[in-house]
Amino acid sequence: MSAALTLTVYGTPAPQGSKTRNAYGAMYESSAKVKPWREAVKTAALDAIHHDEAWTALDGPVWLDMQFTLRRPKSHYRTGRNTGLLKATAPPYPTGKPDLDKLIRSTQDALKDAGVLSDDSIVASLGASKVYVLWGDALRTPGAVIKVWRLTDFLKEPSV
Template structure:
């Protein structure tokens, strides 16, 4: 079995990147206030995961990136009063609203590049990304993301049975 080259967990509210807004003076800025703290959380988690590997070099060959973003459920998914902690039967099983998955991936890839994990986000040749609610099966207990990276060349070196 091929082992991932890096696996890490970033905690915090995942923030989307990509939407820009123009202010009254014509300057462009990120429309999401969550993108900067999210990128810092991912960068910090990546640097923590790599702190023991002094020989680490940013990945320049094709990689596979798997990311599971864990998002907090909106209060509207729960009952009120004494049922405030009870999930409504009508609550959706998966997050289908904002933030957009592709924009979450974009901010995460940029943070991995900033941390020196990836030479560029263009080295990601295969991507598996998903959004899940916190506390769902296999999800984190708090908002964040589980990020796993494999070198694709390792898949081709693996012996076949």
């Protein structure tokens, strides 16, 4: 079954995490990278649903799958004449920051803002991963591939 919506978002995935209070008591995001990431997700979503005049925000249970592609740190690469080659000790998957759950949070909020989801609470099933650029089927640049399925569509599928 094909996804109800598949998005490819380019940009640096940013976590939505802690908030900070300024001297006047107002709350704001601790990371300055969150706003550009959420805008990139929102723009990709709006571009995708713009072509479907009948699109309405999903309000039933959905299955959401996200693969975040991150840039490798410079410390993973060799230097000198081997510049650009990975060190043998370079880890295959990102296990440090940003936290996967915080990447999910910022992305789900952007999908809600774009009108893909009526609320992020409708996500009944979730798959998510972090990979490095050009690892397996990852994107060539930082970003994410996001797929959304209506779970009620699976109930309509004939059993095999």
